[in-house]
Amino acid sequence: MAGETYWESFQKRGMSRREFIKFSTMMAGLMGLAPSFIPKLIHAMETKEKVPVIWLHGLECTCCSESLIRSGSPLASDLVLNMISLEIDDTLQASAGEPMLEHKREIMEKYHGRYILAVEGNPPLNEDGMFCIVGGKSFLEELKEAAKGAAAVIAWGSCASNGCVQAAKPNPTHAVPIHKVITDKPIIKVPGCPPIPEVMTGVILHVVQFGEIPPLDRKGRPKMFYGQRIHDTCYRRPFFNAGQFVETPDDDAAKKGWCLYKIGCRGPTTYNSCGNLRWYGGISYPIQSGAPCIGCAADGFWDNGPFHNRLVNIPLPGVETTADKVGLIAGAAAIGGLAAHAIGSAIRNTMASRETNGNNQEEKTK
Template identity: 50%
Template sequence: MAEDTYYQWARRKGISRRNFLKFCTMTAAMLGLDSTAVPKIIKALETNPRLPVIYLSLQECTCCAESFIRSAHPLVSDLIFDMISLDYMETLQAAAGTQAESVRLKTMKDYYGKYILVVEGSATLGDGGVYCTIGGMTANDLLKECADGAAAVIAYGSCATNACIQGAYPNPTEAVPIRHIVKNKPIIDVPGCPPIAEVITGTIVHYITFGEIPELTSLGRPKAFYSKRVHDGCTRRAFFDAGQFVEQFDDEGAKKGWCLYKVGCKGPVAYNACAVTEWNNGVSFPVKSGHPCMACSENNWYATSTPFYTHLADIPNNAIGKNPDELGMVAVGAAGVGVVAHAVATAVTKNSEKRHKED
C-alpha cells in the first residue's frame, strides 16, 4: 500500500533497523550528499508514505526495464519495487486491458500531483503518432495524460532522453525525446542504453527527503551520477596514461587488460557513473570486462559512436589534455630515454669501479 512509510514497509519485510540506517547512509553517499543529510533521509523515510509510480513503455526495446528490475545496491534486490508503490508497468503487471488501465487512472486521480511518472522509450510524431499506440491511445496522448498530474517526470534511458536508435537517421517514425512533448513538468533525464537502476532509487529518495528533484547538470541529468566521465574512474586509466593500448581484441595488450581507447572506447567523452556504481551488484562494467564504452549516455550516441570499434578521430576540446595516438609514442620514447640513461649510468659506474680497482 502506498500509505505505508518506507520504514514501515522495511520492518514488515524483516529488514533490521541497522540495515535501514545503512541504506540511508549509502543513499546519501550515492547522491554526493555530506553526512548532515543522513538524518534528514532517515526522518523522511520514517514518516513519508511510499511514492506512487506510473511507468510507461513507449518506443523502446525493454532493456531499460531489464536494468530497472536488477537494481542491486538497495537493501534487497527487489527494494526498488517495494520501496515505491509501482502501480502501473506494462512489462511486469499481471493485469491487462481495461483492468490495467483502470489502475493507472485510479492512481492518477487519487494521487494527483503526488506521483512520479517514469517513461521508457521515445515519443513519436510521425503520421500523428500512430507508430506507437497503447490501449487505443497514441503514445503521445498517453504521455501527456499521465504527465498532467505527475509531480515530476523521469525520462529513463537514452530512447526517452535523446530518441536513441529510433531517432537515428532516417528516423521514419519521427521519434523525439520526452522533453519535446512534456513542457510543463520538471523532467529528470536518466540516459544510458540501458541506464543504471540505482539512479531512480537515489532520485526518488532525494525527492522524498527534500521535496524537490536533485541538482541537475546543464543537460538535465542528476549531477551525482552524470558529472564525471567514465574515463575518470576507469580501472584501465593507468594504462591510458602510460600509453599502453589494445590494438586488436586478441593481442597481448588485451590479455593484459590495457586501455581500450584504440579499439573504440568512448570513455573520455561519456558522462556516467558506470565505473563507480558498476553493474550486477557491483561486479563489473563494460570496460572492466573487456568491452569498449560506447558512450550510450550521450546525446545522439548511436550516430556519433559508430563505427563502434573505431576510436574517436579526436577528443573534443582536448578534454583529457593529450592526444592518445601520440601518447604511446611519447611513452615509448620516454622509456627509450630511460633505458639509454640507465645504460650510460651503468657504464659510468662500472668504469669508475674498474679504475678504482686498478689504482
C-alpha cells in the same frame, strides 16, 4: 500502498525502530549522502507518504526494466514493494487490459499533482504517433495525459533522455526524447542503454525520500551519477596516459588490459558511473570486460559510428570516410594542382618575356 509513510509501513510489518534507523542510514549511504543528512532523511521517512509511481513504456526495448530488476543495493524487490508504491508498470504488474487502464485513470485522478511519472522509451511523432499504440491510444497522447498530473518526470534510459536508436538517422518514425513533448514539468534524465541498476534505484530513492529532484547538471542529469567522464574514472586510464593502446581486440596488448582508446572507446566523451559504480554490484563494466565503451549514455551515440573506430565517418554525402582520409586526399590534390599551376605560370612568363624581348628588338631595328 500509497498514502502511508515509510515509518508506518515498517510498523505495520512489525519491524522495530532500530531496524527502521538502520534502514534509513543504509539508504543515506546508498545515495552517497554525508552523515549529517541521516537525521533529515529519517525525518523525511517518518513524515513523507510513499510516493505513487506510474511507469510508462513507449518505443523501447525494456532493457531499462531489465536493468532495474538486477539492482543489488537496494534490491529491486525492496524498491518496488517497500520504498515506492509502483501503481502502474505494464511489464511488472500482474493485471492487464481494461482493469489496468482503469486503475491508471483512478491513480492519476486520486494523486493528481503528486505522483512520479517514470517514462521508459519515447514517443514517435510521425503519423500522429501511430507508430506506437498503447491501449488503443497513441503513446504520445498517453504520455501527455499522464504528464499533466505528474509532480516530476523521470526519463529512463537513452530513449527517453536523448532518443537512442529509434531517433538515430534517418529516424523514420520521428521519435523524440520526452523533453520535446513534456515541457512544463521537471524532468530527470537518466541516460544509458540501459542505465546502471544502482543509478536507477538511487535516483528513485532520492526523489521519493527527499520529495525533491536530485541536483541536475545542465543537461538535466543527476550530477551525482553523471558528473564525471568514464574516462576520468576508468581503471585503465594509466595506460592511456602512458600511451599504451590496444590495436585490435585480440592482440597481446588487449590481453594485458591496455587502454581501449584506439579501438574506439567513447569513455572520454561519455558521462556515467560505469567507472566507479560499475555494474551489478560492482562485478564489471564494458571496458573491464575488454570491450570499448560505445558511449550509450551520450546524446546521439548511434550516429557516431563505427563504434570500433576513433576516427568516425564524417557527414559527407554518399561516401563513408574519415576526416583524415579526406584531408590527405585534398592535400595531395592541392599539391598536384599547384604543381601544374606552377608549370603553367612558368610557361606563361617565358612566353610573356619572349614577347616583350621581341617587341624591344623590333623597336631597336626601327
